[in-house]
Amino acid sequence: MLFVAPHLGDGPLWSELADQTDRCRANWWTNLLYVNNFVHTDHMCLEWSWFLANYAQFSAVAPVFIVTLHAVPAVGIFLCCTVVVVSSTLTGFIATHKGFGLNSAELGQLFSRSYMDDYLIKPYCRAPPYVIGILTGYLLYRAQCQMEINKVVQLLTSFILASCSLLVLFGTVGVANGGHISQPAASFYMAMSHVIWPLGIAWFVALSSTASAGWMSKILSRPAWCALSRLSLCVYLIHPVVILLHYLSTRTPLFVTPFTMVFFFIGHTMLSYVAALVMYLGFQSPFVALQQLTKSV
Structure with a gap:
């Protein structure tokens, strides 16, 4: 599609597509081998395709988690939790060391090469959602999607996770209006956002899979x-x-x-x-x- 796109129109900035096609001609093989998030990242073919590389790399190591969970559940759960904690800690360290902030004056960093290469596209910063997904699927499989959850616990957990997930989505809105977020707070946000959001999704998926979500389960089952x-x-x-x-x-x-x-x-x-x-x-x-x-x- 990208090779055809330059011939589909024209415009003042249309020549920018030529740079994209040149990247793909030179580095198409990194995409084919799913290593484009480590090799030639400064000239990546289809910069958004880093997600596919991450997904392929996670899929390659997924059997380690699945086999361990099946053979020794306690060890498998501990392994999953350890990966989530280590990944989050490493992400916070990288954000602090590189000075990645969330304030309006620092938002330009979000488009810098360092932000892309050191944080955004690396699997060790993106592991928590995938691991949480594996663990959620395993727990639902073990329970055969039949779990009785106390209504009070269900409502309280849903409220807490929904609130935290909304905070992840909208917690930085004040920055656009001149608010200030300290570096420790920004590092904590970057470290935990990849944990809180998938936890919220996993919880509501579990509720829907066990028919505990009521009307939400009916809507999501359409x-x-x-x-x-x-x-x-x-x-x-x-x-x-x-x-x-x-x-x-x-x-x-x-x-x-x-x-x-x-x-x-x-x-x-x-x-x-x-x-x-x-x-x-x-x-x-x-x-x-x-x-x-x-x-x-």
Whole structure:
């Protein structure tokens, strides 16, 4: 898609796509081997594809956790918890050592090479959500999705995790209005956000899987979500291209207002899903069908 994109239009900034295609011509093999989050990171082909490298690397080591959980559950749970603690501690140390902050004057660092290379794309900073997911799946498997949770405990835990998850999402909003967050607080936020958010998701998934979430379980069990979930990977891969095609072809200054951003968000989302559907039917779906055919033989 990126090789075709430069021929789909023009504009004042359209030449920026040439840099992306040059990167892919030179470093396509790092993406193929899923090492693009460690090798030639300064000239990564499709910079958002670091997620695929992380996912492949986590999948490669996942059997260690799964086998350990199955063979010696106590050791497996301890191993999962240790990885989460070590990863969070390392993330906090990196944020402090590199001076990654959350204040308005420091937000430029979020687009720096150091922020990308040392924190954002590295698996040892991204491990907690994957490990928490493995542990949640194992516990649900052991319980056969049949868990009786005290209503008071359920409500209290749901309130605490929902509050903490919302704090992760909106806790830094005040920074945009001139607020100040100290370096220790910023490091703590960066270390714990990758733990609190997946814990909240895991808790509500567990409630829905055990039919303890009531109306929420009924909503999340609707078949429509299955169709959207199948497109999620393709949407992730294609949406930056959709956004680039739009902004690089813009010929007039863009005045940012809440309305224009909502308008662009809805447009980009809809176009991304349409492009993802084409991508899924043309590429991902045939391989899924081939995999199912292989299993049935």
